[in-house]
Amino acid sequence: MDFVFHQRTEMNNSQTVELRKIWDNCLSHIRSSVTKQSFKTWFEPIVPLELANGELKIRVPSQFFYEWLEERYYPLITRTLADVLGHEVKISHSIFPDSEASTPTSPEAYPAEGLPNATAISNQVSQSHSTEPENVIYPPSARTRETASLLPSPTYGFTNSSSSSFNGFLHPRYTFENFIKGDSNQLARAAALAVANNPGGTSFNPLVIYGGVGLGKTHLIQAIGNHVLHQHKAKRAIYVSSEKFTVDFVDSIQRDTINDFSAFYRSMDVLIVDDIQFFAGKEKTQDSFFHIFNTLHQLGRQIVLSSDRPPKELKGLDERLISRFQWGLTADIQPPDLETRIAILRNKSEHENIEIPQDVIEFIAANVTSNIRELEGCLIGLLAKASLENREINLALAQEVLKSVVGSIKYHITIEGIQRSVCEFFDIPEDLIRAKTRKQEVVSARQIAMYLAKELTNSSLKTIGLHFGGRDHSTVIHSYQTVEDQMRSDGKFSETITQLRKKVELAGK
Numbered sequence: 001m002d003f004v005f006h007q008r009t010e011m012n013n014s015q016t017v018e019l020r021k022i023w024d025n026c027l028s029h030i031r032s033s034v035t036k037q038s039f040k041t042w043f044e045p046i047v048p049l050e051l052a053n054g055e056l057k058i059r060v061p062s063q064f065f066y067e068w069l070e071e072r073y074y075p076l077i078t079r080t081l082a083d084v085l086g087h088e089v090k091i092s093h094s095i096f097p098d099s100e101a102s103t104p105t106s107p108e109a110y111p112a113e114g115l116p117n118a119t120a121i122s123n124q125v126s127q128s129h130s131t132e133p134e135n136v137i138y139p140p141s142a143r144t145r146e147t148a149s150l151l152p153s154p155t156y157g158f159t160n161s162s163s164s165s166f167n168g169f170l171h172p173r174y175t176f177e178n179f180i181k182g183d184s185n186q187l188a189r190a191a192a193l194a195v196a197n198n199p200g201g202t203s204f205n206p207l208v209i210y211g212g213v214g215l216g217k218t219h220l221i222q223a224i225g226n227h228v229l230h231q232h233k234a235k236r237a238i239y240v241s242s243e244k245f246t247v248d249f250v251d252s253i254q255r256d257t258i259n260d261f262s263a264f265y266r267s268m269d270v271l272i273v274d275d276i277q278f279f280a281g282k283e284k285t286q287d288s289f290f291h292i293f294n295t296l297h298q299l300g301r302q303i304v305l306s307s308d309r310p311p312k313e314l315k316g317l318d319e320r321l322i323s324r325f326q327w328g329l330t331a332d333i334q335p336p337d338l339e340t341r342i343a344i345l346r347n348k349s350e351h352e353n354i355e356i357p358q359d360v361i362e363f364i365a366a367n368v369t370s371n372i373r374e375l376e377g378c379l380i381g382l383l384a385k386a387s388l389e390n391r392e393i394n395l396a397l398a399q400e401v402l403k404s405v406v407g408s409i410k411y412h413i414t415i416e417g418i419q420r421s422v423c424e425f426f427d428i429p430e431d432l433i434r435a436k437t438r439k440q441e442v443v444s445a446r447q448i449a450m451y452l453a454k455e456l457t458n459s460s461l462k463t464i465g466l467h468f469g470g471r472d473h474s475t476v477i478h479s480y481q482t483v484e485d486q487m488r489s490d491g492k493f494s495e496t497i498t499q500l501r502k503k504v505e506l507a508g509k
């Protein structure tokens, strides 16, 4: 057994050496016909495996890599092989198996930014090549990691070895499942979902999502990409910020890889560009984007864009681009209402597997109103403080956190809170204030509570009435005026109300 095994290896090795020589010969021809960058990106990672029966089997890092090769370089490779071997050969391929180690799991791990520059990569590669014996076939993981950083150039890199794990620079956290639906994002979400289910097949092309900071634009447009990669395995979706697109564009001009750059984006089924307002004033980048946009649109590929304002209000952008942005659907995301904010916080805490009392959730939701990122920041701050200081998650802790995050807190005053404080103050049972009783002391307490509810909450007269045993809004107005009149005529009464007001505010703090 041992002997046979040994013999076989010997044979394989000598064949491999021979094959490597042939391949190196081919490479030296190819090197002179493509750019340095293309050579490093598309040819160095190829590993020749076997040459038999007029067929060369090669190993490539991913399906996409192979398709790219086939589309752009197949004739070059077959022609060169025919020259070197003196006869024609077909090419077949296999792909490196998945490597967990090179699958990024956090945005920080994505090579989108902070990639080592090309020189660093090429040094690294040539070093590792020079120390390896010529005929070594790289172990999948090591080779994958190395090519991952090369692929398909620092600027438009892939991170993994097979098409199924091509992540398109999408963060897996951004999905439709954890994007909370609300009035504020209804249209945008519905359109995004339609596009994700049928990329390029709806009239929403391009789909432009616009809205203020931290309202979920990036989340939603990435959810489209994740959905596409998940549902339509053969499709390629890529996410890029307009800043990164710009930097890569400039970079590709300097490196003379502009053709690869454009071809890369043109090969996508779904192109997602975030924050297009940053294209403002960058004419050459806009021009390049314009052509990519046109090609993709003509091919029926999906384009998804986000912006901080509606396309027609974008300044410093070419008119022809703006008009194209309006070809499809433009949908806005508004700041979330209270219910949506509560739902987002609840969803998030469930996701973190941490139980947060309802009053704490409501308190944060009531105070952080403009921005979902800030909302999440508060929740994270709260969880961090609770765990670091080993404290219970309650309203007091939430108040401390909010003060440092939001700066100042509005009081969290509810109608129930007011009723409680007022009843305590006058020493009457709480249910009486909502009951039908007309006992003078109860009537008076009820009127004061209604007055404070009108003064200290944003509730409508109707809502206030409902909280007081279903009384109608005219009763609330009457109570309010009665209390106001008495405050004006009775200094002591006015003082009592001021005192009560403080008590309510303190309780709601």
Ligand code: ADP
Residues within 6 Å of the ligand: 178, 179, 180, 181, 185, 211, 212, 213, 214, 215, 216, 217, 218, 219, 220, 344, 372, 373, 376
């Ligand atoms: P933008 O790109 O508009 O500035 P982001 O997409 O970065 O905003 O959103 C900020 C944060 O809020 C992200 O962590 C995102 O997951 C979260 N977020 C935004 N909208 C929602 C939503 N509807 N449901 C759940 N989380 C959301």
Ligand code: MG
Residues within 6 Å of the ligand: 217, 218, 219, 274
């Ligand atoms: Mg964003």
